[in-house]
Amino acid sequence: MKHTEKELQALKDAVSQMWMLVMSQLEKSEQAFINNDMELAREVVSREKRVDAFELKIDSDCENYIALYAPVAIDLRLVLSLIKISITLERIGDFAEGIARHVIDADCATIEPEIMKELRCEDMFAILRSMLSDSFTAFYSEDTVLSGRILSKDDEIDHIYRRSIDVLAEYLADHTSLIRCGLKTMLLIRKLERIGDHCSNIVEEIVFYVDAKVLKHQG
Amino acid sequence: MIETKHIDFYYGAFHALKDVSIRIEPHTVTAFIGPSGCGKSTFLRLFNRMNDLIDGVRLTGECIVDGVNIYNKSVQVDDLRKKVGMVFQKPNPFPKSIFENVAYGLRVNDVQNKAFITQRVEESLKSAALWEEVKDKLKKSAFELSGGQQQRLCIARALAVSPSILLMDEPASALDPISTSKIEELIHVLKQEYTIVIVTHNMQQAARVSDRTGFFMLGELVEYSDTKKMFLNPEKVETQNYITGRFG
Secondary structure: OOOHHHHHHHHHHHHHHHHHHHHHHHHHHHHHHHHHOOHHHHHHHHHHHHHHHHHHHHHHHHHHHHHHOOOOOOHHHHHHHHHHHHHHHHHHHHHHHHHHHHHHHOOOOOOOOOHHHOOOOOHHHHHHHEEEEHHHHHHHHOHHHOOOOOOOEEEEEEHHHHHEEEEEEHHHHOOOOHHHHHHHHHHHHHHHHHHHHHHHHHHHHHHHHHHHOOOOOOO | EEEEEEEEEEEEEEEEEEEEEEOOOOOOOOEOOOOOOOOOOHHHOOOOOOOHHHEEEEEEEEEEOOOOOOOOOOOHHHHHHEEEEEEOOOOOOOOOHHHHHHHHHHHOOOOOHHHHHHHHHOOOOOOOOOOHHHOOOOOEEEEOOHHHHHHHHHHHHHHHHHHHHHEOOOOOOOOOOOHHHHHHHHHHHOOOOOOEEEEEOOHHHHHHHOOEEEEEOOOOEEEEEEEEHEEEEEEEEHHHHHHHHOOO
16 A cells, blocks of 8 residues: 555544544433443543544645645545534534533433333434444445435435424423523434534535535535 | 754855754655755765765755764774665666675675575565566576566665664656555565655655655755654644645
8 A cells, every 4th residue: 555545544534533433422321321330421521522632633734635636536535524524423423412501411311211211212213323333334435325315314204304393382381480401402412413413514515525526505 | 763953054154054054863764745946865975974975065064974074083983884775866876786786785794695696685685675577587687677676685784784773765767656655665664674764755655654754945954853743733834834845
């Protein structure tokens, strides 16, 4: 392998490691939320700094790669994509931390379990995990066949999100004392919806890198 | 290690290098860049006293290689050039066989042990990433090789006498992109055993191969820093103007 290829591989490896960390953060925030596990939630919060450190390192390494090796064609697309993917992963990491903080705040245990089930947060988590995992597979294998399937999962996330607004609005109309708690729950669901958007952005970057096609703003 | 202290160099009345001080660590690749006539090749040639061959030159300051000021009268130039090998812009193989080109430095240094010479030729050709391409035609003329192969042969010839420092003056400027890439890959490998100093007009090449870069202009060393820093955030506006193409 040539020197420049080794450097490029090192960049991909760093992004892969960041990806693994963010997937783990999302899974742990899910477990913390489902089981109301404060200790796990605190672990997610404390590990957020590692996600930030990855973003800074990848940013700097990509800048150096462009400055030193003046990449073109697929190499240029890869480096540009890596910068954007690492920024996006960092934002997903922020949302995972936000979910963990929601658990730590522990002031929203009063919404009835039946309503929480109707809000389908656990389904959202499961879909997001698969989106993040499938997009990693697509990135690592440089195979965009999965891209359509991943993007359609975001439609499912959006559908659940829109439905959750109706469910919560109806519930809170009859439980006005829980409005604060309801708003916090809505913010949590909004975080999950945004993670779905970010996963879609990652897929768009993978398609740009592998197929040189721009999918942005076509939906 | 190479170190220069307050080097001034003159071609007759022309002041070619002005108070140049630099320190080059072992097992690194250092690139000198700058516009034509800036003094970078003159500076490179100080390290094995190639400028001695030119009439009317004058040097002040110190040029220290492995702790010795190589301009001391006690230093033998032949011994210095065993330690500091050089590769030039144009491949310049001798009109001899491939084998004899590499063995040449050993023979002029009076090495007679045939087995040792054969071993060094093979080792040097392997180090220069040329062995696989020439091992079955060592007796053929060096002129039968392509330009890129000839340049790697010249590198093998320089390596045969076991130098610790390798100077390269535009080593790839006469080569096509594929041969250039091979030379650059070779530089990455060779720095593990040698200290390499390269002069290049190709800024991207300097960026690709070197750990440290020195930018020369009008005989002055304007900036000398880590290559990553120089190409991302140079200290001096002159450097920025040159590497971004705004200069001139």
